[in-house]
Amino acid sequence: MSNSDNLPGNLKYTASHEWINKETDGTIAIGITQHAQELLGDMVFVESPAVGRQLKAKEECAVAESVKAAADIYAPVTGVVVAINSELGDTPEKINTDPYSAWIFKMKPDNAADVDALMDAAAYQTLVDSEAH
Amino acid sequence: MAQANLERAVYTATEGAHEFIRNLSGKEDRWGEADIFCLAFFIFLKEYCMTLKQTPLNAAHRAMGAKMVDFGGWDMPLHYGSQLDEHHLVRRDAGMFDVSHMRVVDMSGEGVRDFLRYLLANNVDKLQSSGKALYSCLLRPDGGVIDDLIVYFMNEMWFRIVVNAGTADNDIAWMIEQATVRAPQLQITSRNDLAMIAVQGPHAAAKLWQALPEAQKLAEGLKPFNAVECNSMFIARTGYTGEDGFEIILPATAAPSFWQTLNDAGVKPIGLGARDTLRLEAGMNLYGHDMDETINPLEAGLAWTVDLVSERDFIGKAALVTKPKTRKLVGLVLQDRGVLRDHQVVHSSHGDGEITSGSFSPTLNQSIALARVPSAVQIGDMVQVAIRDKMLAAKVVKYPFVRNGKGLI
Numbered sequence: 051m052s053n054s055d056n057l058p059g060n061l062k063y064t065a066s067h068e069w070i071n072k073e074t075d076g077t078i079a080i081g082i083t084q085h086a087q088e089l090l091g092d093m094v095f096v097e098s099p100a101v102g103r104q105l106k107a108k109e110e111c112a113v114a115e116s117v118k119a120a121a122d123i124y125a126p127v128t129g130v131v132v133a134i135n136s137e138l139g140d141t142p143e144k145i146n147t148d149p150y151s152a153w154i155f156k157m158k159p160d161n162a163a164d165v166d167a168l169m170d171a172a173a174y175q176t177l178v179d180s181e182a183h
Numbered sequence: 184m185a186q187a188n189l190e191r192a193v194y195t196a197t198e199g200a201h202e203f204i205r206n207l208s209g210k211e212d213r214w215g216e217a218d219i220f221c222l223a224f225f226i227f228l229k230e231y232c233m234t235l236k237q238t239p240l241n242a243a244h245r246a247m248g249a250k251m252v253d254f255g256g257w258d259m260p261l262h263y264g265s266q267l268d269e270h271h272l273v274r275r276d277a278g279m280f281d282v283s284h285m286r287v288v289d290m291s292g293e294g295v296r297d298f299l300r301y302l303l304a305n306n307v308d309k310l311q312s313s314g315k316a317l318y319s320c321l322l323r324p325d326g327g328v329i330d331d332l333i334v335y336f337m338n339e340m341w342f343r344i345v346v347n348a349g350t351a352d353n354d355i356a357w358m359i360e361q362a363t364v365r366a367p368q369l370q371i372t373s374r375n376d377l378a379m380i381a382v383q384g385p386h387a388a389a390k391l392w393q394a395l396p397e398a399q400k401l402a403e404g405l406k407p408f409n410a411v412e413c414n415s416m417f418i419a420r421t422g423y424t425g426e427d428g429f430e431i432i433l434p435a436t437a438a439p440s441f442w443q444t445l446n447d448a449g450v451k452p453i454g455l456g457a458r459d460t461l462r463l464e465a466g467m468n469l470y471g472h473d474m475d476e477t478i479n480p481l482e483a484g485l486a487w488t489v490d491l492v493s494e495r496d497f498i499g500k501a502a503l504v505t506k507p508k509t510r511k512l513v514g515l516v517l518q519d520r521g522v523l524r525d526h527q528v529v530h531s532s533h534g535d536g537e538i539t540s541g542s543f544s545p546t547l548n549q550s551i552a553l554a555r556v557p558s559a560v561q562i563g564d565m566v567q568v569a570i571r572d573k574m575l576a577a578k579v580v581k582y583p584f585v586r587n588g589k590g591l592i
Contacts, residue, residue: 092267094543
């Protein structure tokens with residue numbers, strides 16, 4: 051799996067295979083990684099959290115369903131949901147074709163330092179490589 | 184004595200670990216003087232069992248970029264890139280499946296028809312012309328389904344049966360057990376030397392003739408559920424997709440080159456992922472999901488395969504006749520967004536049921552399922568399905584959902 055990755059260096063990552071992008075307005079965008087979409091296969095449905103919902107770090111808050119399986123998506127940090135990507139309602143396959151553009155929801159973190167403490171690309175790559183063995 | 188037995192056991196194990204386990208359990212005295220060998224052997228056996236079984240096409244799948252998965256102990260292709268694309272390809276054009284993990288069992292000898300009349304829930308007397316096929320359940324005396332299978336009548340001395348991969352060893356043991364009592368003269372042969380490739384889709388026939396011109400004359404007139412032998416190949420107009428197509432049984436050694444020839448004729452490989460969504464749309468049961476040993480065929484939508492009309496007695500008949508039928512299999516179409524999955528609970532005004540096979544239908548672009556529900560539930564009813572923390576509405580429908588490329592819902 052690792053050969054297809056070329057992980058974006060500007061993103062943060064979680065052990066549950068979400069990526070996190072720090073937006074310029076202080077919010078974060080969350081999606082699932084190339085590795086995760088590859089494991090899940092063709093996406094057919096995304097269930098997003100409601101805007102305004104308070105989330106704790108590692109709380110289950112969204113679901114990505116492929117033809118074959120449903121995968122939970124977890125809040126990377128504690129904060130509030132500020133936006134969902136409604137475009138994925140009609141085109142969930144964007145998660146397959148361009149996983150790092152297909153954000154699922156955005157949060158305003160309670161504490162910006164929590165985001166900085168998440169894994170960087172190198173650490174996530176190590177994790178993915180270790181899961182492959 | 185012990186040494187001789189050990190050698191025989193090692194030989195058997197290399198033929199198939201399950202074979203060995205059955206032999207071992209049947210012969211209690213086998214290890215009397217060979218405990219030390221026994222221990223070493225079990226370590227060997229454990230290693231053997233943990234290795235996934237491979238079909239003759241394993242290398243071909245990998246070369247074609249398949250994502251391989253452990254499918255009931257077999258190393259099989261899930262998809263070759265996109266399960267959705269593969270699904271649509273079979274509905275609109277043609278595709279090929281490696282189904283070599285399924286087992287061919289040849290039953291031969293005097294009185295084979297008579298034995299099958301007793302062994303199978305469907306009536307092999309429906310098979311009168313050579314090559315004709317019949318779908319049937321293999322039942323326990325209590326009516327539970329041991330397996331579902333296709334039986335082909337070749338001649339009065341030979342019937343061919345194709346059974347599921349995961350149940351094959353158990354099926355054969357059951358057949359032998361029954362034959363020992365009722366028809367000891369029969370030969371029951373597990374054809375581990377054969378492979379099976381399915382070519383399915385509206386253009387399956389045209390592409391098969393291109394790949395196998397010598398078969399066209401013999402096989403193009405085949406009606407659905409009929410088979411013909413062509414040199415070393417056994418060509419049946421059967422399948423598991425709801426499309427026209429063929430299942431071709433051939434020597435394992437010939438499978439890789441035939442697979443390549445089909446590919447050269449423009450037939451793309453299709454993984455087990457699409458095989459499952461295709462069969463679900465076609466409303467075809469999957470053993471272990473829609474029925475098993477605890478479910479009888481009348482509760483699994485398979486009453487049409489059980490002959491309760493003729494005088495014929497068969498294993499399971501008495502139980503089916505006397506048991507009250509309280510549940511039935513229906514189709515569901517989800518009315519909301521989401522995906523129905525196996526084991527989700529179905530709430531109806533007549534009581535609860537359960538989804539036995541649920542997925543996303545690529546052809547209908549919505550989620551569908553087979554569900555076992557109380558018998559009083561009617562086509563057209565609305566039910567509620569528990570999906571995570573939500574209750575979503577689903578409509579009860581008659582299945583199949585799709586046939587020959589067209590949605591029926």
